Amino acid sequence: MEDVLIEVLxxxxxxxxxxxxLMSLMDExxxxxNETASELGVEVRPYFVGSIAKDTYLAGDHDxxxxxxxxxxxxxxxxxxxxxxxxxAVAEKLGNYEVAYAEHPYVRAVYRGISVDLVPxxxxxxxxxxxxxxxxxxxxxxxxxxxxxGRNDEIRVLKRFLKGIGVxxxxxxxxxxxxxxxxxxxxxxxxxxxxxxRADEMIKYxxxxxxNWLKKEPSLASSTVKRELDSDRPLIVIDPVDxxxxxxxxxxxxxxxxxYLKSAExxxxxxxxxxxxxxxxxGDYRTELRRRGTHIxxxxxxxPGIVDDLLLPQVEKxxxxxxxxxxxxxxxxxxxxxxxxxxxxxxxxxxxEAISIKEGPEFFSExxxxxxxxxxxxxxxxxxxxxxxAVNSSIVDVVDELLRKNRVSIxxxxxxxxxASKILIxxxxxxxxxxxxxFLTRKKWSVKD
Amino acid sequence: MEDVLIEVLxxxxxxxxxxxxLMSLMDExxxxxNETASELGVEVRPYFVGSIAKDTYLAGDHDxxxxxxxxxxxxxxxxxxxxxxxxxAVAEKLGNYEVAYAEHPYVRAVYRGISVDLVPxxxxxxxxxxxxxxxxxxxxxxxxxxxxxGRNDEIRVLKRFLKGIGVxxxxxxxxxxxxxxxxxxxxxxxxxxxxxxRADEMIKYxxxxxxNWLKKEPSLASSTVKRELDSDRPLIVIDPVDxxxxxxxxxxxxxxxxxYLKSAExxxxxxxxxxxxxxxxxGDYRTELRRRGTHIxxxxxxxPGIVDDLLLPQVEKxxxxxxxxxxxxxxxxxxxxxxxxxxxxxxxxxxxEAISIKEGPEFFSExxxxxxxxxxxxxxxxxxxxxxxAVNSSIVDVVDELLRKNRVSIxxxxxxxxxASKILIxxxxxxxxxxxxxFLTRKKWSVKD
Numbered sequence: 001m002e003d004v005l006i007e008v009l010x011x012x013x014x015x016x017x018x019x020x021x022l023m024s025l026m027d028e029x030x031x032x033x034n035e036t037a038s039e040l041g042v043e044v045r046p047y048f049v050g051s052i053a054k055d056t057y058l059a060g061d062h063d064x065x066x067x068x069x070x071x072x073x074x075x076x077x078x079x080x081x082x083x084x085x086x087x088x089a090v091a092e093k094l095g096n097y098e099v100a101y102a103e104h105p106y107v108r109a110v111y112r113g114i115s116v117d118l119v120p121x122x123x124x125x126x127x128x129x130x131x132x133x134x135x136x137x138x139x140x141x142x143x144x145x146x147x148x149x150g151r152n153d154e155i156r157v158l159k160r161f162l163k164g165i166g167v168x169x170x171x172x173x174x175x176x177x178x179x180x181x182x183x184x185x186x187x188x189x190x191x192x193x194x195x196x197x198r199a200d201e202m203i204k205y206x207x208x209x210x211x212n213w214l215k216k217e218p219s220l221a222s223s224t225v226k227r228e229l230d231s232d233r234p235l236i237v238i239d240p241v242d243x244x245x246x247x248x249x250x251x252x253x254x255x256x257x258x259x260y261l262k263s264a265e266x267x268x269x270x271x272x273x274x275x276x277x278x279x280x281x282x283g284d285y286r287t288e289l290r291r292r293g294t295h296i297x298x299x300x301x302x303x304p305g306i307v308d309d310l311l312l313p314q315v316e317k318x319x320x321x322x323x324x325x326x327x328x329x330x331x332x333x334x335x336x337x338x339x340x341x342x343x344x345x346x347x348x349x350x351x352x353e354a355i356s357i358k359e360g361p362e363f364f365s366e367x368x369x370x371x372x373x374x375x376x377x378x379x380x381x382x383x384x385x386x387x388x389x390a391v392n393s394s395i396v397d398v399v400d401e402l403l404r405k406n407r408v409s410i411x412x413x414x415x416x417x418x419x420a421s422k423i424l425i426x427x428x429x430x431x432x433x434x435x436x437x438x439f440l441t442r443k444k445w446s447v448k449d
Numbered sequence: 450m451e452d453v454l455i456e457v458l459x460x461x462x463x464x465x466x467x468x469x470x471l472m473s474l475m476d477e478x479x480x481x482x483n484e485t486a487s488e489l490g491v492e493v494r495p496y497f498v499g500s501i502a503k504d505t506y507l508a509g510d511h512d513x514x515x516x517x518x519x520x521x522x523x524x525x526x527x528x529x530x531x532x533x534x535x536x537x538a539v540a541e542k543l544g545n546y547e548v549a550y551a552e553h554p555y556v557r558a559v560y561r562g563i564s565v566d567l568v569p570x571x572x573x574x575x576x577x578x579x580x581x582x583x584x585x586x587x588x589x590x591x592x593x594x595x596x597x598x599g600r601n602d603e604i605r606v607l608k609r610f611l612k613g614i615g616v617x618x619x620x621x622x623x624x625x626x627x628x629x630x631x632x633x634x635x636x637x638x639x640x641x642x643x644x645x646x647r648a649d650e651m652i653k654y655x656x657x658x659x660x661n662w663l664k665k666e667p668s669l670a671s672s673t674v675k676r677e678l679d680s681d682r683p684l685i686v687i688d689p690v691d692x693x694x695x696x697x698x699x700x701x702x703x704x705x706x707x708x709y710l711k712s713a714e715x716x717x718x719x720x721x722x723x724x725x726x727x728x729x730x731x732g733d734y735r736t737e738l739r740r741r742g743t744h745i746x747x748x749x750x751x752x753p754g755i756v757d758d759l760l761l762p763q764v765e766k767x768x769x770x771x772x773x774x775x776x777x778x779x780x781x782x783x784x785x786x787x788x789x790x791x792x793x794x795x796x797x798x799x800x801x802e803a804i805s806i807k808e809g810p811e812f813f814s815e816x817x818x819x820x821x822x823x824x825x826x827x828x829x830x831x832x833x834x835x836x837x838x839a840v841n842s843s844i845v846d847v848v849d850e851l852l853r854k855n856r857v858s859i860x861x862x863x864x865x866x867x868x869a870s871k872i873l874i875x876x877x878x879x880x881x882x883x884x885x886x887x888f889l890t891r892k893k894w895s896v897k898d
Contacts, residue, residue: 200813203813204813234832253829253831253832254829254830254831257812257813257832257834260812260813261812261821261829291803291804292802292803292804293802293803293804293842294803294804330781332779334802334806335806348779348801348802349798351742352742352797353741353743353783353797354740354742354743355740355741355742355743357783357784363709363710363896364652364653364706372710372896372897375897376897376898377891377895378897378898379891379893379894379896379897379898380706380707380710380894380896381703382702383683383702383706385706385896386891388891393742442826442828442835442837445829445830446826446827446828447812447827447828447834448825448826448827448828449825449826449828
């Protein structure tokens, strides 16, 4: 185990040279911000946040987050306007840049080969001041730096482990562990291996509260716990800097499950493979389809201009609803997959019976005469009347009808796009071939193969 | 209505000539029995039973049942022996004959072109004396003759109606109305049309008790009612001559349902069609298969030497169990049919997926490590582990395996035969083509098409 950890650290710990380079870069950037702010007459404090500021970044992985913090008495519109103006002015001096949009606009520049995000925010001192999602980052950075207590390398090892097993990143299309969550876990439990050893305990207790918010702010913190339990989150980590927030709100059961199983496996059989898995050879989805004797139905649609955080849950909801609707139509769905612009279902067949048998009422019941007169063909089995009707037998026709007749509940922002989907059977476009293969083989969610 | 009934009666009422012929035939037969009995020194009384004896037979439909009734003090073995000896001796004088076997052996002879059954039995005076199934027939004949009160033609019309709509006969492969049941219904309700008008009332009250057994023998009669309700019979007609028996024990819900709907229809729109339906043109089952987009799976087996009353319920049970087992294997069964030597299932497809997905335990549960180590390939969806295994995809292989591994519960007397079945897909032998067509189209149980 020790040997493995030493070898990992050698690979991921930034060199002295790298550290010095970043230090000087940060000094320069700070200078440019202060200079530009006074040129524009804007009152602002620059903060570095993120893994560089916390010294928990992996070697070679150093995007810089530079936050431009405005006093709390600046109105939001002014912050938006002045913030963007200042960020642009700074970026002009650095070189190439573009404006990006989250809750508020920010600027992404590149300076000396490093990506630098210039993000306007409020200069908050406590969770009570937090107004926008980014405001909390300064508090996070401060909290980690105050508590890390020299365990920065343990955090680096944990981050690399999470990356290696494929569960790092809290983005909505990953739903894994955020960097901040990794930092909190090491700070709370002591070391990389301590975190791994707690995988079972954590899922059994469900709640982690490093700053004792449940004592200090019992009503706020317990309502956070209740809310998150109701949403069936695998883990509730009350944010050390904000009792209203679950740091692991985006973590999915699947990603926690992979972490859970891989942790146990690593403790039994430590190896570099967990941190640096070899690139797996990708197979052909058509071969897999033949092996499985199943079929793949793919809907491809245009992506509307909304952020992934809004888009993906709507695609997921649509995929689930389509799966249910197809089940009611007699197609068995063996698996479900989706992405920004597609839904894929693995199905048992592409043609169903051309008739559907309708179960009617008991022949002596009040509803029987109605059923009897409304149907052209009626027969009896046991006590019941039955009839049949002709139905579309091809799944393409069935999906088409389901969409047209609003029998699939489609997320609001993608309704028109999904209804105009291309419907593909046992074939996917080139750029989805890998996706189709990792879906059909279940490599996408694999913990053992 | 009246015109229709007159026309029906013209067709089915025996002519004066036919009646005279049967009278003289019965006289002759009686003479032969008495003469032969005294020759053999056997004490016996001849009784005519059945529709001829009750004068409720249809023109041209006159099989004669001649019962040879022995005193109650004759032991069963002697009755069996002497009964068969006497019946044979009588039959010798009549001409051709053969010995047939039910609970006891009897003799089937042909005399003057008429089939004559010579059936040994006990000369019972009351239900308390009844020892074998046939003994009751003498009591039935007496009861009907005592109560028919000139309504013989009403009974004939009802019998013809039941034949016409396909629900006449209490044999196990028909499960319709027996002649005796038709007689009781007319005697109880007054006339043919009265019986039809009571179709709804009967199924709502369920119990008909013409001889008031529930008052005269409350404990016996109510235990009959309870027993038959527990077996979910559509109708309980307590036998006027035996409180322990439900005359309509063999009547199925399907056959009662047809009677129920056709009665209502006939009352609204009387026509000769109900009594004498035109021969329907039979279609091709292959055309119907194509139209439906379904498949037909047929098991054909050897018939063991047991009577239908024992055989058919076992075949039915086997068919039901096979249907369930196939359902568990992912094949949808749309319909089920069976006969003495075959089981037919209508199915949605003949090939299923070549893999089956196994749902495992939650990844953090006690059973998880076992599932994880036992399966080569494991993945996570939500909180659960999953795996897959290769399975037979052809339905022929699946059925074969189900039978071989005892996963279908097969009736005891046909176990070996069914396990050695021929398994046919989308094809039936010539003699089952009609059966396959009437099954697939549901004409077999049709009340409207």
